[in-house]
Amino acid sequence: MTTEELKSTLLELFPAAIPEEGGEWLAINVAPDELHDIALRLRQEQALNFDFLFCMTCIDWKTHLTMVYHFTSTRYRHNLVVRVKLNFTSPEVATLSDIWQTANFHEREVYEMFGVNFINHPDLRLLILPDGWEGKNPMLKSFEDPINMIRL
């Protein structure tokens, strides 16, 4: 499916989503509370069949956080970027680990690095950081560690 077809299909299915052009792949912006429903549709809709969540990360924009999900379809080989804007003070979004199991580990990583709380995540604990790092969120731009961080 070409980008144009994908875009029209997506807009038909999710009128609320805001498409964004300019990148390599089609991107849509989604509200946090709609993410889970939309993701489930993306996975289950036969015309879309986004069965592979190949990258998932978070960006700290200092004023807000953005969750970025990269989807691809192993059947049609089309790609889609889904962005979710989260507020900075209490970032919360529904987990996708019940739809794509790979999200389990990736969400744990985002949780400890950025402090995003994933609602209904089965096992939201620190994965990489040792005990005692809860709530410190080292990947945030505001994080400072005078001992371990070396500035050039």
Place this chain on the structure above:
Amino acid sequence: MNDIHDISSASKAPGPRKASGFITYIRDVFYAVKSLLVGLRRTGYYFTHHKEIITQQYPDNRETLNLPERFKGEVVMPHDENNEHACTGCTACELACPNATIKIVTKFDLTPEGKKKKAIDKFVYHLELCTMCNLCVVACPTDAIKMAQTFEHSVFDRGQLTKILNKPGSKIREGVE
């Protein structure tokens, strides 16, 4: 996902069991033994053919050890016979370095015409921070630094790893800008 599948039943050797159990049993045993003998023959070959040995007896073969000329061992600054180097102190290497390995301390020399000219006082190189990425050598506009083939860097005191690359009393080569 909760089913604990019985691995042991699935892991039987070649192929599914046919009805004629006894023949298959014998054949299984035969092929199993044969595959083991093939492996034994291979290791037996190496046991008896000592010319295949690839061990290099490292500290003993220092004389014959040839490192390729591109090998990245440490950054050095070549000096010619007049104790002159080609470094202008432009700090391109310092900026290119991802680890703050290089620190250039500059001074101002007086040229014969009486003008002030920027030159290096010290080219400080922290070998302990260097990752041998070659970016400084590539960045240098005057080819003043290069990678040496040395690789035995261990010392007893970490301070010895901080090196000053320009030799004492050295100056910049004529004509290098």
Place this chain on the structure above:
Amino acid sequence: MVEEIGTTTDGDLIINVGPQHPATHGVLHLVITLNGETIKKVEPHLGYIHRSIEKMCESLSYRQFIYVTSRMDYLSSHINNHGCALCVEKGLQIEVPARAKVIRILMDELTRIASHELWWGAMAMDLGAFTPFFHAFRERETINDIMEETCGARLTMNYMVPGGVMLDIHPNFRQRVHDFIRLFKSKVHEYEEMVTGNIIFQNRMKGVGLLSAEDAISFGCTGPTARGSGVSCDVRKYYPYDGYEQLAFDEVLETAGDSFARYMVRIRELHQSIRIIEQLIDNIPEGDFQAKTKAVLKLPKGEFYQRVETARGEFGVYIVSEGGTTPYRIKFRSPGFSNLSALDHMARGSKLGDLVAMMGTLDLVIPDIDR
């Protein structure tokens, strides 16, 4: 899966495999719940070698950050560097000279062979046979020598730069690659004799660590791990980069989804990599090895994603640029991280000895998982 966590009944044995353990090839820490010899749960604890490379890269320029990526998957450092260079080039819209493209692919494929060979030896060692490890190193050292001659290092090369490669290939390169191909072809049948055909190996691997195609996709498995389950996911085929589309090679697929299938995928990939090298080694075009680039690289504002196929799977570089000289945010999608997440699913119900075989065939490189 969810319910079982935290409800281990009395009589189960909880053992820590790692962070120092011969089978984890590094500092992976697995907390395993055992019932006798049978595994009930595997819980990875990561981070023993986490250096926060993504955070480090935020303060490095676009030329500098590439060397750090060699330290992630150190066995396919060329391919990691390749991915990063491609992503920067995508942002800058640089056209890479044809010679550089060919050199890059040659280096990638040599790296893949070296990586698979080390995996072959290490996996055999996991299963208790020590000898293949040393035999695999014989061929791998030859590749390392080739790399050393051209790139100046044996493991962390930092050879790919935005715009091409750092140095032109060494004059001996072509001859030595030919020598390597000859050596490899004369020795590769030993791999079959010592490991592939061996009845003990086959019994240890067949039917062990089953991963269905659906699960492989759901867990985000890529590379030989997914291709062993029949998931066609070769980035070189579907999102070709630097001229892979012009080369004749097959994507290796096995359908069984067990450890032996993953093993066979890697062994067959060795031959495919040799095939690619043979097509290119005598056809390296003349010309520049590096495109002219500015001294200071600045990516335009935007997001750039580039994926490449490393020896372990799909490696992704995601750069978010604000228009400065350093990336605003960089994310590395490492194949090992997703592959490891499937381990728990694969290992449940199998024996402790099988876990080692599964970890062997997942080809885990811990710095790649931790980043």
Place this chain on the structure above:
Amino acid sequence: MWSFSNISTNIDEWLRSFLNPTWTMVAEMVIVGICVISLFAVLGLVLVLMERKVSAWIQIRLGPNRVGPKGILQSFADTLKLLVKEGMTPDGSDKFLFNFAPLLAIIVAMLLMAPIAFAKDFHMWDLNIGVLYVSAVSSISVISILMAGWASNNKYSLMGAMRSGAQIVSYELSAGLSILTIVVLCGSLNLNDIIQSQVDGWWIFKGHLPVLISFVIFIIAVTAETNRAPFDLAEAESELTAGFHTEYSGMKFALFFLAEYVNVFIVCAIGATLFLGGWMPFHIGNWTDFNHVMDYVPSSLWFFGKTFFLIFLIMWFRWTFPRLRIDQLLNLEWKYLLPISMVNILLVTLMAILGWHF
């Protein structure tokens, strides 16, 4: 040709010339004890060096070549290192059992030395139930492993010990059955009688296919019984780090190590005695001239040559094959080796009754 029987008789007479019979007995026992201990030490050193050289050559390496000429003093250096290393006893371990387990392992290995005939008329104890004694005493070795695994208070050790228990108990069956084939053929449990019965040819040649099969089964079973790869599940270094001796260090570890190698020597000596004629030179039926030539080679050389050939075989296996899984290990025993050796022993019995062997 000098014979060991003359030497031992001479020593005996010399001792009797100035001691009463009781003290003669004591002195002889001391001499035998010293001999056994020094044989132990020498065997340990030689076998460790041999293992390292064999593995090195198979793995296209050079192996130890620094200490002494061609590295032959390497195992001395290793022993010295192990002797001066601290022998740790971990907290929470059962101190008595933990320290006793390596001793038990070594005691068992020593006991097994008793009935073996090292050369013509040279053995410590001419036991008329030698074969039975060997198989009975060798089963005690599993206790030392279980003891070590239990007393270490370490989960890896415990798992290694339990695996070893399951393994040794199972493989003793087929080892015993394959030994039994020879007992059936020559009708005696005495190791010397068994050797004498091979004066016109070794059993492996006289006994047709059934004895060959039982020889193969014997080699597989004893490899498993001595916990050597491909059956080294008790140690299984990539699974259990070091299995039952994970917590051992220094000399206590060295004793386990030594016991393993001496056990390998003993089972190979038994195998050589039963199937390859022990110290009996290579004889062919009634070719008296040929047999006479063969007799010029000293009997001790014959014995050690055969034993070390079998040891080499076992080492060759170790450096070629991967490890089996625990269930496959038991499958191999109960589904393959045991049925085959049971059928085999019936065949041999038939053969012995009908006198079909040479």
